[in-house]
Amino acid sequence: MFDDSNIVVGLEIGTSKICVVVGEQNAEGALNIIGLGQSRSRGVRKGEICNPEQVEEDLRVAIFEAEQMADVEIRSVYLGVSGGHVRGFNNRGTHVVVSAEREITSDDVDDVIKNAKAINLPAENTVIHAVRQHFFVDGQDGVTNPVGMLGARLEVDMHVIHGHANRLQNAIRLVRGTQLEVDEIVFNGIAASLAMLTPEQKEMGALVIDIGGGTTEYVVYSDGAIRHTGVLAVGGDHVSNDLAYGLKVQLSRAEKLKIDHGSALVTDETKGQSISITNELGLELKRINTEHLQRIMSLRLEEIFRLIAQELEQAGLADYLRAGVFLCGGGSRVPGLVKLAENVFQMNVTPGHAGAVNGLTNTLDQPEFCAAIGLAKYGALKSRKRAKQRIVHNFLFTTGIKNAFDRLLKR
Amino acid sequence: METENQTPILETAGQPVVKFFGVGNAGIALLGQLATPEFAAAQTIAINTDAAAFATSGATVKIHLENKLLRGLGSGGDPERGRALADEQFSTLKSACEGANVIFILAGLGGGAGSGISPVLAKAAREAGALVLAFVTLPFDCEGNRREAQAQTALEQLKAAADGVICLPGQKVFKLIDENTSLVDTFNFSGGFLVEGVRGVWQLLTRPGLIQVHFSDLCTLLRDRHAENVFAFVEAAGAGRSREVVDKILAHPLLDEGRALADSDAVLVSLLAGKDLTMAEVNRVMEQVKRQCSHAQIIMGAAVDAELKGKLCVTVIAAKQNLAAAANFPTRVETRTGTPNATSQRDVVIARPARARRSGAKAVQTQLPLTIVSKGRFDKSEPTLHHGEDLDVPTFLRRGVPLN
Numbered sequence: 001m002f003d004d005s006n007i008v009v010g011l012e013i014g015t016s017k018i019c020v021v022v023g024e025q026n027a028e029g030a031l032n033i034i035g036l037g038q039s040r041s042r043g044v045r046k047g048e049i050c051n052p053e054q055v056e057e058d059l060r061v062a063i064f065e066a067e068q069m070a071d072v073e074i075r076s077v078y079l080g081v082s083g084g085h086v087r088g089f090n091n092r093g094t095h096v097v098v099s100a101e102r103e104i105t106s107d108d109v110d111d112v113i114k115n116a117k118a119i120n121l122p123a124e125n126t127v128i129h130a131v132r133q134h135f136f137v138d139g140q141d142g143v144t145n146p147v148g149m150l151g152a153r154l155e156v157d158m159h160v161i162h163g164h165a166n167r168l169q170n171a172i173r174l175v176r177g178t179q180l181e182v183d184e185i186v187f188n189g190i191a192a193s194l195a196m197l198t199p200e201q202k203e204m205g206a207l208v209i210d211i212g213g214g215t216t217e218y219v220v221y222s223d224g225a226i227r228h229t230g231v232l233a234v235g236g237d238h239v240s241n242d243l244a245y246g247l248k249v250q251l252s253r254a255e256k257l258k259i260d261h262g263s264a265l266v267t268d269e270t271k272g273q274s275i276s277i278t279n280e281l282g283l284e285l286k287r288i289n290t291e292h293l294q295r296i297m298s299l300r301l302e303e304i305f306r307l308i309a310q311e312l313e314q315a316g317l318a319d320y321l322r323a324g325v326f327l328c329g330g331g332s333r334v335p336g337l338v339k340l341a342e343n344v345f346q347m348n349v350t351p352g353h354a355g356a357v358n359g360l361t362n363t364l365d366q367p368e369f370c371a372a373i374g375l376a377k378y379g380a381l382k383s384r385k386r387a388k389q390r391i392v393h394n395f396l397f398t399t400g401i402k403n404a405f406d407r408l409l410k411r
Numbered sequence: 412m413e414t415e416n417q418t419p420i421l422e423t424a425g426q427p428v429v430k431f432f433g434v435g436n437a438g439i440a441l442l443g444q445l446a447t448p449e450f451a452a453a454q455t456i457a458i459n460t461d462a463a464a465f466a467t468s469g470a471t472v473k474i475h476l477e478n479k480l481l482r483g484l485g486s487g488g489d490p491e492r493g494r495a496l497a498d499e500q501f502s503t504l505k506s507a508c509e510g511a512n513v514i515f516i517l518a519g520l521g522g523g524a525g526s527g528i529s530p531v532l533a534k535a536a537r538e539a540g541a542l543v544l545a546f547v548t549l550p551f552d553c554e555g556n557r558r559e560a561q562a563q564t565a566l567e568q569l570k571a572a573a574d575g576v577i578c579l580p581g582q583k584v585f586k587l588i589d590e591n592t593s594l595v596d597t598f599n600f601s602g603g604f605l606v607e608g609v610r611g612v613w614q615l616l617t618r619p620g621l622i623q624v625h626f627s628d629l630c631t632l633l634r635d636r637h638a639e640n641v642f643a644f645v646e647a648a649g650a651g652r653s654r655e656v657v658d659k660i661l662a663h664p665l666l667d668e669g670r671a672l673a674d675s676d677a678v679l680v681s682l683l684a685g686k687d688l689t690m691a692e693v694n695r696v697m698e699q700v701k702r703q704c705s706h707a708q709i710i711m712g713a714a715v716d717a718e719l720k721g722k723l724c725v726t727v728i729a730a731k732q733n734l735a736a737a738a739n740f741p742t743r744v745e746t747r748t749g750t751p752n753a754t755s756q757r758d759v760v761i762a763r764p765a766r767a768r769r770s771g772a773k774a775v776q777t778q779l780p781l782t783i784v785s786k787g788r789f790d791k792s793e794p795t796l797h798h799g800e801d802l803d804v805p806t807f808l809r810r811g812v813p814l815n
């Protein structure tokens with residue numbers, strides 16, 4: 001499908017919305033977003049599919065909209081995955097170079113990567129991404145490509161992201177059911193950071209937090225490589241739920257209150273203020289204390305940040321984020337969130353937009369589309385790599401360039 | 412069992428004296444599988460309540476446990492009868508064990524003889540001053556609940572009495588064979604697994620080692636650990652044999668695809684190869700094993716056998732302490748007051764240091780239904796637990812922030 005088409009599509013099946021982004025690659029490989037489709041998602045809880053039929057219906061709507069806008073026919077997508085079951089960790093692999101002249105060959109590199117991937121995963125889990133960070137040659141740090149160097153001991157640090165195989169499979173099967181091919185599955189957090197971070201920011205060290213409807217993903221980059229990833233199965237839905245419970249209103253009403261009057265900080269001017277809830281005839285049903293509303297939201301959002309901050313502290317990464325924190329996802333629209341994040345992380349916080357993708361119009365450059373745009377960008381990077389490889393090793397492409405997902409996708 | 416007892420024997424013979432005991436019909440069949448030239452030097456002893464099984468056995472010594480009540484019909488699948496018989500003839504068993512440093516007990520648990528006699532035999536062997544290793548098979552699920560229960564009880568008794576128990580659940584074997592395997596082959600196959608384990612330990616003790624595994628190393632690994640052991644015996648040949656061996660270990664079904672290594676707190680690795688064994692190969696295997704079980708105490712050995720041209724055999728024995736079994740075992744011993752050894756068994760159990768099991772098994776968090784907090788739309792979804800806190804419950808409730 002990539003042989004004759006320069007269309008890449010990112011698909012994110014989120015908890016609150018399904019988002020399809022269509023990108024077109026020009027001859028140089030640069031990505032241009034030409035279409036976007038979205039629909040309300042009703043069959044997903046906490047980032048995981050719980051009602052496949054409903055999701056399929058919503059998915060068709062979003063795909064149709066994107067096809068209309070971009071005026072193309074979508075045949076395959078890069079699928080974003082998330083959920084509380086997705087976890088990332090770092091692993092080091094070692095390999096002793098055995099060749100006589102101690103020159104490191106690409107076979108040695110393959111071996112050391114294989115060693116780093118040999119990890120104790122629970123049987124039901126599968127690897128989504130295995131990203132190499134740095135090589136070490138005889139303890140020398142920061143080697144990006146050791147082929148051709150001399151050394152006796154080769155080590156590599158990998159970041160491995162894995163998830164529950166069946167749950168990932170569910171999403172893939174569902175997309176397949178709508179006559180679409182899945183090129184690859186991509187962790188949503190990585191997709192969002194692809195869209196938002198420039199290479200310089202990745203080099204300096206950055207934390208990307210994608211606050212979605214049901215989950216919050218976070219990814220830490222430093223020295224240009226992924227250091228840490230994680231998912232909290234807590235998101236905007238939880239905020240609404242807390243409000244519905246605390247203010248004793250319906251969930252849909254809580255959702256509306258959150259959007260209209262929400263704030264991540266309890267502001268002084270709202271002390272003693274109240275909002276009146278009216279029915280369809282304009283009669284007052286109830287008065288809501290604005291301070292309570294903001295307090296409930298603030299506590300929940302602060303907790304999310306604190307949990308992430310704690311985890312980074314434990315991983316020893318808190319001091320490596322010189323580019324600061326980047327927020328995206330629908331949850332990052334809450335007023336005052338930047339201020340709250342600054343308070344918690346004690347560093348520069350940037351509200352998100354897809355800064356690393358060119359030619360985005362204002363309507364597309366919204367925080368909640370970051371992950372989907374990133375998925376399209378991921379696809380563009382992948383297909384550019386493939387095109388390059390195709391020229392060099394034409395036969396490799398015909399036999400199929402294997403990646404980590406092939407096994408999963410084929411099931 | 413005390414080292415003073417062992418030293419004179421070790422000095423005279425140069426290597427430990429090993430005796431193999433086959434208990435019950437299954438045990439005797441396993442002894443039969445062991446009868447290869449390799450083991451010719453070892454003494455094999457068959458013990459059964461039913462005389463018929465002896466006819467086919469080539470064991471050097473045959474001990475027939477019998478009294479008038481049984482009328483030559485065997486124990487009839489009742490372990491209590493087997494146990495009573497063994498207790499009755501405890502001295503016979505003990506004298507059969509005299510003079511050995513290591514005693515291997517081979518048995519199939521679930522029936523009368525194997526389940527009843529093995530624990531008593533293990534006790535007798537320890538009293539005679541030997542290290543006792545039991546290799547046992549557990550029944551298949553289809554053999555019924557009663558046999559299963561008998562096997563479990565016997566296994567626990569055996570764990571308390573022997574230094575190490577290596578058990579092979581029949582059901583695990585079931586997963587390894589394909590559908591068309593005949594019944595005979597299945598039993599041979601599961602027996603073969605056990606025999607491989609026995610062979611691995613045997614080689615460990617008898618072959619001249621480059622990096623010698625001392626007899627005492629094996630003792631430290633197994634003695635008083637009453638461990639739940641798993642073992643694997645893999646071999647490979649050719650250029651990439653060290654890599655292949657590692658892959659095989661990590662994929663070995665008895666090691667739960669390598670996960671058993673992560674759970675264990677002591678691991679013994681023994682490599683055996685021809686004269687072409689290189690240090691790099693030893694290093695590569697050990698490196699990978701070490702990575703799998705960073706918490707464990709690792710004992711390694713390497714030996715050379717000229718006959719193994721180009722082959723590399725690796726035996727892995729992983730032992731872990733089973734706290735769950737330790738916790739509920741004393742009460743069971745106490746109820747069995749009839750046996751003379753009950754108190755000493757209990758002492759051993761209690762003397763064991765209470766150590767937390769490694770966090771291999773998933774802990775399932777349950778909530779006490781004391782206060783009912785509605786989680787709204789998340790009521791029916793999988794709870795989001797983070798360090799024991801259910802994040803689905805509104806934050807302000809968990810923090811106890813008042814809203815007036």
